Amino acid sequence: CGVGLAVVDWPFKSRVAEVLRRETPEAHIRAFLSALARGDLATAEERWALPDWELAEGRSDLLAERRQQVIDELSAGDVQLDSYKVLETEWWRTCCEPGVVNDSRSAGGARVRVQFLDSAGMPRQYTFDVFTLGGAYWGAAEGWPARRWALRDVYPYGEEPLFWRWVWEPQVRYLE
Numbered sequence: 001c002g003v004g005l006a007v008v009d010w011p012f013k014s015r016v017a018e019v020l021r022r023e024t025p026e027a028h029i030r031a032f033l034s035a036l037a038r039g040d041l042a043t044a045e046e047r048w049a050l051p052d053w054e055l056a057e058g059r060s061d062l063l064a065e066r067r068q069q070v071i072d073e074l075s076a077g078d079v080q081l082d083s084y085k086v087l088e089t090e091w092w093r094t095c096c097e098p099g100v101v102n103d104s105r106s107a108g109g110a111r112v113r114v115q116f117l118d119s120a121g122m123p124r125q126y127t128f129d130v131f132t133l134g135g136a137y138w139g140a141a142e143g144w145p146a147r148r149w150a151l152r153d154v155y156p157y158g159e160e161p162l163f164w165r166w167v168w169e170p171q172v173r174y175l176e
Helices: 010-020 025-038 041-047 056-075
Strands: 085-093 099-101 109-117 123-132 149-156 166-168 172-174
Touching (some): 025 041, 025 056, 025 085, 025 123, 041 056, 099 166
Antiparallel strands (some): 109 123, 166 172
16 A cells, blocks of 8 residues: 555645634634723724725725724623624625635635624624635635635624625625
């Protein structure tokens, strides 16, 4: 029996690198919520990375306002930040034609629905939009490079996103 060289596929290797560097959508959400739970609002604000370019239709100002509003809401103490549940993750292709993908390895975006319990034990859900830095993620076309992620938008479930305006209903649609 000969011993062959182990073949490691590049998407797996990149995913391991992302996990070890805490460079995953889940890690960014956890870091944001941990900062809020500690009362470190400045770090929470830094963890929610506003883009350094102007969003269309004046949405940059709206996103900055939302960031402050959501940080105020979540840090007010009405929700249990240390025990939350991820209900679903919608993975988004950000290259070529935006769309939902089944394979997270090809994704440049993650729309994550998170549930908290409020002080009365009632569920409250928020959507966390976490996207790769540096624009579109090309996945296989670039040899599956490890991704760098950023928390870009957080909003109560059911509200419209401000950063990534594409939605899945069950078709992809751009919000005008």
